[in-house]
Structure formats: structure tokens, C-alpha cells
Amino acid sequence: MMRRILTYIASVGVVLLFAGCAVQNKQVDYSAFKASRPRSIVVLPPLNESPDVKATYAMLSQATVPLAESGYYVLPVAVVEETFRQNGLTVPADIHSVPVAKLRQIFGADAALYVTVTEYGSKYQIISSVTRVAANAKLVDLKTGDVLWSGTAVSATDSSSGGGGLIGMLINAAVTQVMNHTFDASYSVxxxxxxxxxxxxxxxxxxxxxxxxxxxxx
Structure with a gap:
């Protein structure tokens, strides 16, 4: 009976994991984006709604590359961070509240990217360890304050495997959970x-x- 229960839990967990990663298509109005034609972007330190303090910089350090590869000039993260620090701004919530006109005056960028990390970390789920990161973002025109684009994304990995039987899966999940926390597996996710x-x-x-x-x- 216990074996059947654990097997059922495992199957439900896998279904939920993949359901959470499903892409939700939505209709997007790009008219403001096309009218603005931003060339340069300043990425603000992400807000962190997860319990893990590493989430902000894990996401910030990896946000500039996809934007640059997409064809934008992205202001260097270190320069932006130092500029905020010299102006007494070190908390993401305070930085996100800076008026857009002030951001344009300081950095001269066409747009600012506001990111919020809603999930970050690994969770032990009976016979698996799931690492999950979720975030949303919006691109704001620094000349007008208009939101040019907004979106969300989720990425997750599951340590569960089909080998080793239930005991092996339990041990593998426990070990993976410890390793995930030790080496911050959430960073790559x-x-x-x-x-x-x-x-x-x-x-x-x-x-x-x-x-x-x-x-x-x-």
C-alpha cells in the first residue's frame, strides 16, 4: 500500500512540475514598443519576493546577456550598481521607485527593465528535489513612462529518476537537496x-x- 501511495505522489509531482513550466501564449500589443524603438536598456536590480537572498543578483547577473543577444545595448551592471550606490540607493525597492525621468537623466538609456523574482530555490518533495525559478519583467520607456512590454517565465528541474527503486529515489532526493543548497543549483535555473x-x-x-x-x- 505504501509503495502505491509513494508511486502516486511521484506521478502527481511530475505532472504538476511540467504543468508549471507550460508556456502560456498571450496576445501582446507591440504598438508602443515599435513606436518607441528603444536602443539602450538599463537593467534595475530585481525585486525579490522569494525567501532566498541570492535571487536578486542571480537574476541580475544573467539578465544582460539575452538582451544584448537580442540586439540592445545594455548598460554594464557594475556601473549601474555603483551609480546607485553613490546616490545612496542600495535596496531594489527604493531603486524601482526612482522616477523614470531621473533614470533617463542619470543613465541616458532609452528604456529600463524592471524584474521581479517570485520564486527561487529548491524544495524537497518526498522522492524528488525540485529547483524552480519564476520571474516577471516589464520594459518601460524612460522618455514617456509607458510600459512597452511585460512578460513572465518559469524554469524548473526535478531530481527524480526511474532507477534505484523507492529507497534509492528517496536517498537521491535527499542528497540532491543538500547539494542544491550548498552549491545554489537555482543559479543555473x-x-x-x-x-x-x-x-x-x-x-x-x-x-x-x-x-x-x-x-x-x-
């Missing part, structure tokens, strides 16, 4: 979430920027 969220060409994603050969100026 956050990288996948960043690419899904911020790479042009994704369903309902941002548009290609002017540095990309796929850029459309019309």
Missing part, C-alpha cells in the same frame, strides 16, 4: 528563466533590437 523571459523571438517576448540582424524597423 535562473539563467534558463532569464533566457526564456528576455530573449527576443520567444512567444509573447520582447522584439529584436536595432543591433540584431533580425531587427525590423517598420
Amino acid at each position: 535562473a539563467g534558463t528563466a532569464s533566457y526564456r523571459l528576455l530573449s527576443a523571438g520567444q512567444p509573447a517576448g520582447i522584439l529584436y533590437g536595432p543591433r540584431s540582424p533580425k531587427y525590423q524597423s517598420d
Whole structure:
């Protein structure tokens, strides 16, 4: 009986995991984005709604690459962070409240990216250890304050495997959970979430920027 219960829990967990990673297509109005035609982006330190303090910098450090590969000039993270620090701003919530006109005056960028990490970390689930990162973002025109684009993305990995029987799966999940916390497995998962969220060409994603050969100026 116990074996059947554990097997059922495992199957339900896998279903829920993949359901959580399903892509939800939505209709996006790109008219403001196309009218603005941003060339440069300043990425603000992400807000962190997860219990893990590493979430902000894990996502921030991996947000610039997909944007740059999509055709935008992205202001260097270290320069942006130091500029905020010199102005007494070190908390993401305070930075997100800075008026857009002030951000444009300081950095000279066309748009700012606001990111919120809603999930970050690993959880032990009976016979598996699930590492999950979820985030949402919006791109804001620094000249007008208009939201040009918004989106969400989720990435997750599951340690469960089909070998070793139930005891082996339990041991594997426990060991994986310890390793995930020790070496922050969420960091690489956050990288996948960043690419899904911020790479042009994704369903309902941002548009290609002017540095990309796929850029459309019309």
C-alpha cells in the first residue's frame, strides 16, 4: 500500500512540475514598443519576493546577456550598481521607485527593465528535489513612462529518476537537496528563466533590437 501511495505522489509531482513550466501564449500589443524603438536598456536590480537572498543578483547577473543577444545595448551592471550606490540607493525597492525621468537623466538609456523574482530555490518533495525559478519583467520607456512590454517565465528541474527503486529515489532526493543548497543549483535555473523571459523571438517576448540582424524597423 505504501509503495502505491509513494508511486502516486511521484506521478502527481511530475505532472504538476511540467504543468508549471507550460508556456502560456498571450496576445501582446507591440504598438508602443515599435513606436518607441528603444536602443539602450538599463537593467534595475530585481525585486525579490522569494525567501532566498541570492535571487536578486542571480537574476541580475544573467539578465544582460539575452538582451544584448537580442540586439540592445545594455548598460554594464557594475556601473549601474555603483551609480546607485553613490546616490545612496542600495535596496531594489527604493531603486524601482526612482522616477523614470531621473533614470533617463542619470543613465541616458532609452528604456529600463524592471524584474521581479517570485520564486527561487529548491524544495524537497518526498522522492524528488525540485529547483524552480519564476520571474516577471516589464520594459518601460524612460522618455514617456509607458510600459512597452511585460512578460513572465518559469524554469524548473526535478531530481527524480526511474532507477534505484523507492529507497534509492528517496536517498537521491535527499542528497540532491543538500547539494542544491550548498552549491545554489537555482543559479543555473535562473539563467534558463532569464533566457526564456528576455530573449527576443520567444512567444509573447520582447522584439529584436536595432543591433540584431533580425531587427525590423517598420
